[in-house]
Amino acid sequence: MSADLKFWYLRDHKLFRTLSFSQIKQLCIITGYKKAGKGDIIYFSSTDVPRIFFLKKGNIKIVSVDKSGKEMIKDIIQKGDLFGELTLETDSETYEYAQALTDEIIICSFLLSDFENLLLKHPELALSYTKFVGLRMLKWKNNYSNLISKDAKARLLMFIKDWAKKEGRAEGDKVYIENYLTQNDIAQIICTSRQTATQLLNELEEKQFITYTRKQIIINDFTAFEKIAG
Incomplete structure (x- = not known):
């Protein structure tokens, strides 16, 4: 170098x-x-x-x-x-x-x-x-x-919110996050099982708060997401 x-x-x-x-x-x-x-x-x-x-x-x-x-x-x-x-x-x-x-x-x-x-x-x-x-x-x-002090769902919401603020790319109401973490990584970060982390991510998708793939996480309405994340 x-x-x-x-x-x-x-x-x-x-x-x-x-x-x-x-x-x-x-x-x-x-x-x-x-x-x-x-x-x-x-x-x-x-x-x-x-x-x-x-x-x-x-x-x-x-x-x-x-x-x-x-x-x-x-x-x-x-x-x-x-x-x-x-x-x-x-x-x-x-x-x-x-x-x-x-x-x-x-x-x-x-x-x-x-x-x-x-x-x-x-x-x-x-x-x-x-x-x-x-x-x-x-x-x-x-x-x-x-x-x-917080349950697994609250920890996941807070983690995704902080991740979006640090590395997310905003386009209108949406925030795009490059997803370099596996579901097992996310589970370890929020101190829960992989099964629980997967279930919580699926729930957020079903309620249309996020769109989750291996390559990307999209927060569909960041203002609404911040409200539920606290």
Whole structure:
């Protein structure tokens, strides 16, 4: 990858906007880059060298695995998001991996040790990073709150509404979402069984709130959908 392309990948990320052009050029020396395709595993937390990752293009799912081997989707990573050892600490008791959901994935990354040194050298960057991670933690806290306070249908409605707002393409009253998730993925995200997720999606289709296919989800009237989603 050319030095110019590396530079603009970093310069374009809001986390590094506090740095000067020359400082960003210096980062290119220690930054790793990777491309991946749908289904590829990006990293395993239990075996790979600890890194901080920045997603430049595509979508990734973070899957946690418990001691019995049961998998659960912890998060969906979108363009501009960070993932990896965000707390700057490694935990041998937890195991997770990242897998590409879309056809073209572009990632830049830093070794955890290099990134820690970077934050020490640039206090303004450390402050931006703290805010960034704080927002991610707040999102996870809200997700947990929803799990214990809402039923599966309410969680599905909220998930689809948030997905539409982040990635949907509006045309009049309709919103089109590129569907890169399987029904099993959706079930894991809202913490229910695949059978229940399928049943709930079918109900939304029968009531004409959505049109669902493997490639696309169409919200037929987003205003009406927001009302039922709360």
